[in-house]
Amino acid sequence: MTAPLRIATRKSALALWQAEHVATLLRQAHPGLQVELVPLSTRGDEILDRSLATIGGKGLFLKELEVAILDDRADIAVHSLKDVPAELEPGFVLSAILPRADAADAFISNHYANLAELPHVARVGTSSLRRQAQLRAVRPDLQLLDLRGNVNTRLAKLDEGHYDAIILACAGVERLGLGQRITARLASPDWLPAPGQGAIAVESRASDARVAELMAALGDPETQIAVDAERAMNERLGGSCAVAIGAWCVVAEYGLTLHGMVGNAHTGEILRAQADAKADTPVALGHEVAAMLIGLGAEAFLSPQR
């Protein structure tokens, strides 16, 4: 019998759902394979009193999971791709990108149907600089308030009346079976999600051939192409939680369209660019849109906005 495959995961409900999902897919693809979860705490989970933008550092949600793999306490780690920095730690690879869920952000409110219906100076909860910049761009009057914690915590804070609305990713809300809480979708390309949003990634040791073989069954080529374009753009712009960057790549019959934005969370200024390419050049497309944004003056938006 072969050794069980051990999946390192964060302990939030969403992280556990995603890790269980990968476990289920692996058992289906490889009958007889034993799969176990190894739930762990990460720095990103423990620091809840400050926004990610002020903590700084990339990969706050990854490090402890990577250490578990290096210590041979786990074989793979499951992440939301949007939490995975553009550059991985040396020796690690993303061995599978799963089929993408809805990449869009969600507007969630108990009283108002959409962003336009929010009253003057309404309170909106989000600590994401990308979401803040896009909110300010269309509604400069809004009060933007910090909101951290896992998806359930954020919904509970909305329900307690601390906010008139909050912004979350559709994918996370839907995975938790809470899709009915989505009041309105913030549709792209007018509103852009984070690079990689809605996709689940499996990270493993670059040298682990057994894992590479097992993961081949899980990867989704179309999602891979889209997120390669989005992440290449983000990487070129030096993206992190400390800057407001949005990206969304459409994969269609004719090829790819990548929409990109860089914003300023304080002023609501937004720079936008888009370009098309054939489906086999997603990374070049990402670099092209990044260069267009830099040509428009993105540099001024890319020093950390604290």
Ligand SMILES: NCc1[nH]cc(CCC(=O)O)c1CC(=O)O
């Ligand atoms: N920043 C935390 C995070 N990382 C991934 C998701 C949602 C799931 C996904 O995008 O795949 C969320 C919550 C949110 O932004 O609402």
